[in-house]
Amino acid sequence: MNSPNDPASLTELLHRLRTETEGMDQVSVADILNAVGERSFGPLVLIAGIITLAPLIGDIPGVPTLLGLVVLLTLGQLIFHRRSIWIPGKLARRNIGRQKLIKGLDWMDKPARFMDRWTKRRMAWLVSGPGQYLMAILCMLVAAAMPLMEIVPFSANGGGLALTAFGLAIIARDGLLALLAILATGGTAWFILTHLPW
Template structure:
């Protein structure tokens, strides 16, 4: 059984290693790389791909990854031990070269985050706090189709998911609080953009 990665740098390296030699990478490949019990890393990877240059800008990708997050965290709320995604979804693919550019872009920030993050305010990422984070992430994921209409807002949503994913991986409640602030700002930006158009 695949153990969840201990930090963001380890997650990025695992994605590189597990997809080596492939031209196209499927969502199923990413799921296999992080482990089927790894709710936090899956949210983190979804956010990373939405934020990453060249990938997150492809129309439909933020919505697709929002659906992955909704299905994944919905299962967390129902206390499933492993993650199941529909066959049609797990076989959606992206070019590995684009994925690698996104991972390279994230390498330096990942090292910074890994040095800075540590277990703290853990009540925010365990028990009821964990379920609250899941619900907030699901709200962000559900708003992804609207974010594709409002320029740059999907990046904010992806960043919020990334931060929540890192909070789950590092058991860092301070990151969870930052994720909540980012979510509030992004949803306000989306609503303002939709009302102004």
């Protein structure tokens, strides 16, 4: 599900998003998928997590749910080995101002450099081969919970953190980081269940 052209680090992914969207006023979901590679599992999950975490973007009502839908649709199709990914036109055309996107990416620069220093190839069996399908299913569960996260304050940050960790773990082949992502997923689920308004 991953490609040799995938970015090798979080810093490289942020750079790719900047360069691939240069000259645009508005950046659509389709533009983001093209920038990260629509058939690339790790970068796709990572960028959904980053955007959910980024201030000014992830706090916009509807954005976590939109990103959850993108992750669900694309990963579901990748698991079943579709040759091309289909996304409804209405969803693909949803956009955000590039200036706002760049501000969010700029905010991520320092954390990205920190995370890249600490990730390395270890316990790779967790994030490659059959393990990669388990990671995809867990990411889809996080994505499916995104609408609930919009109801429970601050829980979307936990979901964004889990997706970011899963995506980075897959790119860096870092199984230890994948285990931390699983813990973040469990912690977020517990937080949502104990803070639901009903």
